[in-house]
Amino acid sequence: xxxTRAEIRLDNLRHNIRLIRERVGxxxxxxxxxxxxxxxxxxxxxxxxxxxxxxxxxxxxxxEEGVELRNVxxxxxxxxxxxxxxxxxxxxxxxxxxxxxxxxxxxxLFEQEAKKQKKTINVHIKVDTGMGRIGCTPxxxxxxxxxxxxxKFLTFExxxxxxxxxxxxxxxxxxxxTDEMNNVIKKLKKKNLCPPVIxxxxxxxxxxxxxxYFTMVRPGIMAYGYYPSTGQPRELSLKPVMELxxxxxxxxxxxKGTSISYGHTWTAGKDTxxxxxxxxxxxxxxxxxxxxxxxxxxxxxFPVRGRVCMDQTLVEIxxxxxxxxxxxxVLFGDCESGPNAEEVAGLMNTIPYEVTCLITxxxxxxxxxx
Numbered sequence: 001x002x003x004t005r006a007e008i009r010l011d012n013l014r015h016n017i018r019l020i021r022e023r024v025g026x027x028x029x030x031x032x033x034x035x036x037x038x039x040x041x042x043x044x045x046x047x048x049x050x051x052x053x054x055x056x057x058x059x060x061x062x063x064e065e066g067v068e069l070r071n072v073x074x075x076x077x078x079x080x081x082x083x084x085x086x087x088x089x090x091x092x093x094x095x096x097x098x099x100x101x102x103x104x105x106x107x108x109l110f111e112q113e114a115k116k117q118k119k120t121i122n123v124h125i126k127v128d129t130g131m132g133r134i135g136c137t138p139x140x141x142x143x144x145x146x147x148x149x150x151x152k153f154l155t156f157e158x159x160x161x162x163x164x165x166x167x168x169x170x171x172x173x174x175x176x177x178t179d180e181m182n183n184v185i186k187k188l189k190k191k192n193l194c195p196p197v198i199x200x201x202x203x204x205x206x207x208x209x210x211x212x213y214f215t216m217v218r219p220g221i222m223a224y225g226y227y228p229s230t231g232q233p234r235e236l237s238l239k240p241v242m243e244l245x246x247x248x249x250x251x252x253x254x255x256k257g258t259s260i261s262y263g264h265t266w267t268a269g270k271d272t273x274x275x276x277x278x279x280x281x282x283x284x285x286x287x288x289x290x291x292x293x294x295x296x297x298x299x300x301x302f303p304v305r306g307r308v309c310m311d312q313t314l315v316e317i318x319x320x321x322x323x324x325x326x327x328x329x330v331l332f333g334d335c336e337s338g339p340n341a342e343e344v345a346g347l348m349n350t351i352p353y354e355v356t357c358l359i360t361x362x363x364x365x366x367x368x369x370x
Contacts, residue, residue: 167204243333261306
């Protein structure tokens, strides 16, 4: 086994899903985001575990991600959250993915392919109420719903929108979006076109705004153990699911005045010990952590020194060597003395989503489910 590995705590994933279930109640379905290989955690294992915990369906960003899950025998509903290009639609229909649609043109493309393959597929209308990425206008939903309902090859299963500001302290804009969705629902009910599945709440809304739950919620980062922002009260005991670990492969003592790593951006202010770790930005441990990151060895924090290389990172141990070769090192994870991915994200001026997604496929995932 390679020294550098990502340990995926499936027991922590189960814990987080149970917290979400307690939050939203038993009547609301959960559709969990597993795009980007489940935020770097490994979609196949995550889907299996989450399904055992009662998650109803899973959201992917691309046709390729959905097909990968189907190819390992997954029969659960898979939501295609992003709009595909025409060339991808035959594969999406063949894999029985449930697409989001936001235009008559896209609806017709799915209808034509479903007819060709002699299938009926579920679709969800994506409404843009303020995110500004994809989706139709609220006013165009009834006509689109009417067309879908009249098709022999499509089933109008759902209606969805997305919240850009649900993770801030002020819920006003999210409430405005929710009101807009409720107006759309009223119009659909008048025409007897309202679908059984209505979803909007992402992690931020699940945590803070119960009136956004509708009939399904779509958690993302909170299922993996992190709050979507620092601007929310922390009432839930979320547990990080990924732990990035490595080992010390080399130790050396350097003299005061010695500079190390590319560019010689750090110079020792005293005689000190340096540990080499076989992990770098080629593994997804960001170069932005050069001279500002820190890691955990045996419950103590040690600073990253010099530039993070593609395959190796240097850490200062101090004037007295308190570690030994092949000791385990935690770069981030669920350890009391840290860091976790949120702390690492703060050092990188980004978000924990990116920290876990950055971990490349050359890093083996080790799954634990105690």
